[in-house]
Amino acid sequence: MSGLIDFSQPSLWVSAASIAFNPAFWNTAARQEYHNKVITKLFRGNRLYGCYALAVTIFTIGIIRDSIYERALRSQPTHPLLAGPTSTYIAYGLIAAGNVLVLSSMWALGVTGTYLGDYFGILMDHKVESFPFNVTDAPMYYGSTLSFLGYALWMGKPAGILLTLEVLLVYRIALSYEDPFTAEIYAKREREERQAGKKRS
Numbered sequence: 001m002s003g004l005i006d007f008s009q010p011s012l013w014v015s016a017a018s019i020a021f022n023p024a025f026w027n028t029a030a031r032q033e034y035h036n037k038v039i040t041k042l043f044r045g046n047r048l049y050g051c052y053a054l055a056v057t058i059f060t061i062g063i064i065r066d067s068i069y070e071r072a073l074r075s076q077p078t079h080p081l082l083a084g085p086t087s088t089y090i091a092y093g094l095i096a097a098g099n100v101l102v103l104s105s106m107w108a109l110g111v112t113g114t115y116l117g118d119y120f121g122i123l124m125d126h127k128v129e130s131f132p133f134n135v136t137d138a139p140m141y142y143g144s145t146l147s148f149l150g151y152a153l154w155m156g157k158p159a160g161i162l163l164t165l166e167v168l169l170v171y172r173i174a175l176s177y178e179d180p181f182t183a184e185i186y187a188k189r190e191r192e193e194r195q196a197g198k199k200r201s
Protein backbone atom coordinates (compact mmCIF):
# COMPACT_ATOMS: atom_id res chain seq x y z
CA MET A 1 0.00 0.00 0.00
CA SER A 2 2.78 2.42 0.88
CA GLY A 3 3.95 4.50 -2.03
CA LEU A 4 0.48 4.73 -3.57
CA ILE A 5 -0.48 7.88 -1.72
CA ASP A 6 1.83 10.39 -0.07
CA PHE A 7 -0.05 11.37 3.07
CA SER A 8 2.77 13.66 4.16
CA GLN A 9 1.85 16.20 1.46
CA PRO A 10 -0.09 19.07 3.06
CA SER A 11 -1.80 19.76 -0.29
CA LEU A 12 -3.59 16.39 0.02
CA TRP A 13 -5.16 17.48 3.28
CA VAL A 14 -6.00 20.93 1.98
CA SER A 15 -7.79 19.27 -0.93
CA ALA A 16 -9.64 16.89 1.40
CA ALA A 17 -10.72 19.86 3.53
CA SER A 18 -11.99 21.89 0.57
CA ILE A 19 -13.93 18.88 -0.75
CA ALA A 20 -15.68 18.56 2.60
CA PHE A 21 -16.14 22.31 3.01
CA ASN A 22 -18.11 23.03 -0.16
CA PRO A 23 -21.33 21.06 0.37
CA ALA A 24 -21.22 21.90 4.08
CA PHE A 25 -21.06 25.58 3.14
CA TRP A 26 -23.93 25.59 0.66
CA ASN A 27 -26.18 23.49 2.86
CA THR A 28 -25.57 25.80 5.81
CA ALA A 29 -26.08 28.92 3.69
CA ALA A 30 -29.26 27.55 2.11
CA ARG A 31 -30.76 26.58 5.46
CA GLN A 32 -29.92 29.96 6.95
CA GLU A 33 -31.69 31.48 3.98
CA TYR A 34 -34.71 29.22 4.35
CA HIS A 35 -35.15 29.79 8.08
CA ASN A 36 -33.87 33.35 8.55
CA LYS A 37 -33.76 34.84 5.01
CA VAL A 38 -30.13 35.75 5.68
CA ILE A 39 -29.06 36.08 2.04
CA THR A 40 -32.25 37.76 0.84
CA LYS A 41 -31.82 40.38 3.57
CA LEU A 42 -28.30 41.12 2.29
CA PHE A 43 -29.92 41.92 -1.06
CA ARG A 44 -32.62 44.13 0.43
CA GLY A 45 -35.34 41.56 0.04
CA ASN A 46 -34.56 40.58 -3.54
CA ARG A 47 -34.48 36.80 -3.35
CA LEU A 48 -33.58 36.38 -7.01
CA TYR A 49 -30.40 38.44 -6.56
CA GLY A 50 -29.73 36.53 -3.36
CA CYS A 51 -29.97 33.23 -5.19
CA TYR A 52 -27.73 34.48 -8.02
CA ALA A 53 -25.16 35.63 -5.47
CA LEU A 54 -25.21 32.20 -3.83
CA ALA A 55 -24.89 30.62 -7.29
CA VAL A 56 -21.80 32.70 -8.09
CA THR A 57 -20.32 31.86 -4.68
CA ILE A 58 -20.92 28.12 -5.02
CA PHE A 59 -19.56 28.16 -8.56
CA THR A 60 -16.44 30.04 -7.43
CA ILE A 61 -15.64 27.81 -4.47
CA GLY A 62 -16.16 24.87 -6.86
CA ILE A 63 -13.46 26.20 -9.18
CA ILE A 64 -11.16 26.81 -6.22
CA ARG A 65 -11.78 23.27 -4.95
CA ASP A 66 -11.04 21.82 -8.39
CA SER A 67 -7.79 23.71 -8.76
CA ILE A 68 -6.67 22.73 -5.26
CA TYR A 69 -7.46 19.10 -6.19
CA GLU A 70 -5.43 19.35 -9.38
CA ARG A 71 -2.50 20.90 -7.55
CA ALA A 72 -2.67 18.24 -4.82
CA LEU A 73 -2.58 15.46 -7.40
CA ARG A 74 0.48 16.93 -9.05
CA SER A 75 2.52 16.35 -5.89
CA GLN A 76 1.29 12.77 -5.51
CA PRO A 77 2.94 9.59 -6.81
CA THR A 78 1.80 8.23 -10.16
CA HIS A 79 0.94 4.54 -10.41
CA PRO A 80 2.00 2.66 -13.57
CA LEU A 81 -1.34 0.78 -13.69
CA LEU A 82 -3.14 4.10 -13.97
CA ALA A 83 -0.67 5.64 -16.37
CA GLY A 84 -1.35 3.55 -19.50
CA PRO A 85 -3.37 4.58 -22.55
CA THR A 86 -6.38 2.47 -21.48
CA SER A 87 -6.60 4.43 -18.29
CA THR A 88 -6.36 7.66 -20.26
CA TYR A 89 -9.24 6.63 -22.55
CA ILE A 90 -11.38 5.67 -19.57
CA ALA A 91 -10.48 9.02 -18.05
CA TYR A 92 -11.69 10.90 -21.14
CA GLY A 93 -14.93 8.93 -21.07
CA LEU A 94 -15.50 9.66 -17.39
CA ILE A 95 -14.76 13.36 -17.75
CA ALA A 96 -17.02 13.60 -20.80
CA ALA A 97 -19.86 11.71 -19.08
CA GLY A 98 -19.42 13.81 -15.94
CA ASN A 99 -19.59 17.06 -17.87
CA VAL A 100 -22.64 15.92 -19.85
CA LEU A 101 -24.47 15.12 -16.59
CA VAL A 102 -23.51 18.41 -14.93
CA LEU A 103 -24.16 20.68 -17.91
CA SER A 104 -27.41 19.02 -19.00
CA SER A 105 -28.65 19.17 -15.43
CA MET A 106 -27.90 22.91 -15.26
CA TRP A 107 -29.63 23.33 -18.62
CA ALA A 108 -32.72 21.47 -17.41
CA LEU A 109 -32.93 23.24 -14.04
CA GLY A 110 -31.75 26.76 -14.84
CA VAL A 111 -29.66 28.84 -12.47
CA THR A 112 -32.16 29.06 -9.61
CA GLY A 113 -33.08 25.38 -9.90
CA THR A 114 -29.44 24.33 -9.87
CA TYR A 115 -28.34 26.60 -7.07
CA LEU A 116 -30.82 25.89 -4.29
CA GLY A 117 -33.48 28.37 -5.42
CA ASP A 118 -36.14 26.36 -3.60
CA TYR A 119 -34.59 27.42 -0.28
CA PHE A 120 -35.27 31.02 -1.37
CA GLY A 121 -38.88 30.21 -2.14
CA ILE A 122 -38.15 30.12 -5.89
CA LEU A 123 -39.77 26.79 -6.70
CA MET A 124 -39.84 24.88 -9.96
CA ASP A 125 -43.31 24.49 -11.49
CA HIS A 126 -42.83 20.78 -11.92
CA LYS A 127 -40.34 18.17 -10.89
CA VAL A 128 -37.90 17.83 -13.80
CA GLU A 129 -37.91 14.25 -15.06
CA SER A 130 -36.32 14.68 -18.47
CA PHE A 131 -32.68 13.87 -19.22
CA PRO A 132 -30.43 13.66 -17.21
CA PHE A 133 -32.93 13.14 -14.40
CA ASN A 134 -34.18 9.95 -16.04
CA VAL A 135 -30.66 8.54 -15.60
CA THR A 136 -29.97 9.56 -12.02
CA ASP A 137 -31.74 11.59 -9.32
CA ALA A 138 -28.65 13.68 -8.65
CA PRO A 139 -26.87 14.23 -11.99
CA MET A 140 -25.01 17.26 -10.66
CA TYR A 141 -23.42 15.31 -7.84
CA TYR A 142 -22.75 12.10 -9.70
CA GLY A 143 -21.51 14.01 -12.74
CA SER A 144 -19.09 15.95 -10.58
CA THR A 145 -17.92 12.70 -8.94
CA LEU A 146 -17.26 11.14 -12.37
CA SER A 147 -15.17 14.15 -13.37
CA PHE A 148 -13.07 13.85 -10.19
CA LEU A 149 -12.48 10.18 -10.94
CA GLY A 150 -11.67 11.01 -14.54
CA TYR A 151 -8.99 13.50 -13.53
CA ALA A 152 -7.51 10.99 -11.09
CA LEU A 153 -7.14 8.45 -13.91
CA TRP A 154 -6.02 11.03 -16.42
CA MET A 155 -3.19 12.04 -14.12
CA GLY A 156 -2.62 8.41 -13.03
CA LYS A 157 -2.90 9.21 -9.31
CA PRO A 158 -4.19 6.75 -6.69
CA ALA A 159 -4.57 9.73 -4.35
CA GLY A 160 -7.16 11.09 -6.77
CA ILE A 161 -9.21 7.92 -6.41
CA LEU A 162 -9.15 8.31 -2.64
CA LEU A 163 -10.21 11.96 -2.87
CA THR A 164 -12.96 10.96 -5.33
CA LEU A 165 -14.30 8.52 -2.73
CA GLU A 166 -14.41 11.44 -0.32
CA VAL A 167 -16.30 13.52 -2.92
CA LEU A 168 -18.84 10.72 -3.27
CA LEU A 169 -19.18 10.42 0.50
CA VAL A 170 -19.73 14.14 1.14
CA TYR A 171 -22.24 14.33 -1.73
CA ARG A 172 -24.14 11.34 -0.34
CA ILE A 173 -24.25 13.07 3.04
CA ALA A 174 -25.37 16.32 1.36
CA LEU A 175 -28.14 14.43 -0.47
CA SER A 176 -29.32 12.83 2.75
CA TYR A 177 -29.91 16.38 4.04
CA GLU A 178 -31.12 18.01 0.84
CA ASP A 179 -33.55 15.41 -0.48
CA PRO A 180 -35.91 15.29 2.52
CA PHE A 181 -35.63 19.05 2.91
CA THR A 182 -36.62 19.91 -0.66
CA ALA A 183 -39.31 17.22 -0.63
CA GLU A 184 -40.80 18.98 2.40
CA ILE A 185 -40.60 22.42 0.74
CA TYR A 186 -42.62 21.13 -2.22
CA ALA A 187 -45.03 19.17 -0.03
CA LYS A 188 -45.66 22.37 1.91
CA ARG A 189 -46.50 24.24 -1.30
CA GLU A 190 -48.90 21.49 -2.27
CA ARG A 191 -50.63 21.65 1.11
CA GLU A 192 -50.92 25.43 0.83
CA GLU A 193 -52.31 25.22 -2.69
CA ARG A 194 -54.86 22.64 -1.61
CA GLN A 195 -55.79 24.90 1.31
CA ALA A 196 -56.18 27.89 -1.03
CA GLY A 197 -58.23 25.79 -3.43
CA LYS A 198 -60.63 24.83 -0.66
CA LYS A 199 -61.11 28.45 0.35
CA ARG A 200 -61.89 29.50 -3.22
CA SER A 201 -64.50 26.81 -3.78
Ligand SMILES: *[C@@H]1O[C@H](CO)[C@@H](O)[C@H](O)[C@H]1NC(C)=O
Residues within 6 Å of the ligand: 130, 131, 134, 135
Ligand atom coordinates in the same frame (compact mmCIF):
# COMPACT_ATOMS: atom_id res chain seq x y z
C1 LIG B 1 -33.50 9.55 -20.90
O1 LIG B 1 -33.97 10.50 -21.86
C2 LIG B 1 -33.15 10.60 -23.00
C3 LIG B 1 -33.62 11.79 -23.83
O2 LIG B 1 -34.99 11.97 -23.77
C4 LIG B 1 -33.19 9.28 -23.76
O3 LIG B 1 -32.41 9.36 -24.94
C5 LIG B 1 -32.63 8.21 -22.84
O4 LIG B 1 -32.70 6.94 -23.47
C6 LIG B 1 -33.40 8.17 -21.53
N1 LIG B 1 -32.69 7.26 -20.62
C7 LIG B 1 -33.30 6.40 -19.82
C8 LIG B 1 -32.43 5.58 -18.94
O5 LIG B 1 -34.51 6.29 -19.79
